[in-house]
Amino acid sequence: MTDQGKLREGVRRVAVNAGDAGSLAAVACGHVESGDDSAQQPAPPPGRFWHGKSLAQMSAAEWESLCDGCGRCCLVKLEDDDTGEVYTTDVACRLLDCETCRCSDYDNRFDKVADCLKIDLDAVENLSWLPPTCAYRLIDEGKDLYWWHHLVSGSRETVHLAGISVRGRVLSEDDVEIEDLPERIVDWPTQ
Numbered sequence: 001m002t003d004q005g006k007l008r009e010g011v012r013r014v015a016v017n018a019g020d021a022g023s024l025a026a027v028a029c030g031h032v033e034s035g036d037d038s039a040q041q042p043a044p045p046p047g048r049f050w051h052g053k054s055l056a057q058m059s060a061a062e063w064e065s066l067c068d069g070c071g072r073c074c075l076v077k078l079e080d081d082d083t084g085e086v087y088t089t090d091v092a093c094r095l096l097d098c099e100t101c102r103c104s105d106y107d108n109r110f111d112k113v114a115d116c117l118k119i120d121l122d123a124v125e126n127l128s129w130l131p132p133t134c135a136y137r138l139i140d141e142g143k144d145l146y147w148w149h150h151l152v153s154g155s156r157e158t159v160h161l162a163g164i165s166v167r168g169r170v171l172s173e174d175d176v177e178i179e180d181l182p183e184r185i186v187d188w189p190t191q
């Protein structure tokens with residue numbers, strides 16, 4: 001179990017002491033496109049293109065279509081200064097629409113959230129906190145996509161129905177005091 005007292009002392013100081021959400025976003029990251037239904041999404045590439053193909057071999061369209069829209073990577077994370085361990089909270093980046101589970105301004109996300117990180121090949125290979133259910137991580141580890149992934153199920157609703165997405169389970173960082181973040185640490189986004 002997490003030692004909350006130790007963590008509170010060890011939480012990354014730049015995030016806790018700066019007192020602004022911009023610093024909090026330093027440990028938030030995301031890749032969920034705007035739009036809340038399949039009608040607003042570009043048609044996915046045909047076939048199970050991820051079979052027998054590495055992430056590095058994928059086209060831009062194939063790469064984009066892999067994101068399942070779970071929103072887990074858009075949750076605020078805290079890092080223990082002493083151990084470097086990263087903890088995930090159930091508090092979402094302010095641009096995440098917590099009901100639709102989509103970035104509300106995907107095209108301008110890097111302008112509005114300075115530390116929103118692009119999920120590229122380097123990120124997939126180096127971000128230890130990327131959720132185990134993340135499609136990029138699964139493919140990178142040589143695994144297949146789950147049944148609920150929209151490229152398998154044919155529906156962008158199944159990631160929500162399967163309980164994978166953060167939809168309806170999180171608060172916006174605008175609604176949480178920065179000193180309360182250690183109390184918001186949860187395990188489910190990393191399982």
Ligand code: SF4
Pocket residue numbers: 028029030031032073074093094095096097102103104105106109110113116117
């Ligand atoms: S700006 Fe958008 S994509 Fe980036 S972390 Fe926030 S909600 Fe996610």
Ligand code: SF4
Pocket residue numbers: 030031032066067068069070071072073074119131133134135136
């Ligand atoms: S965790 Fe992976 S699949 Fe889920 S929203 Fe982020 S980039 Fe997309």
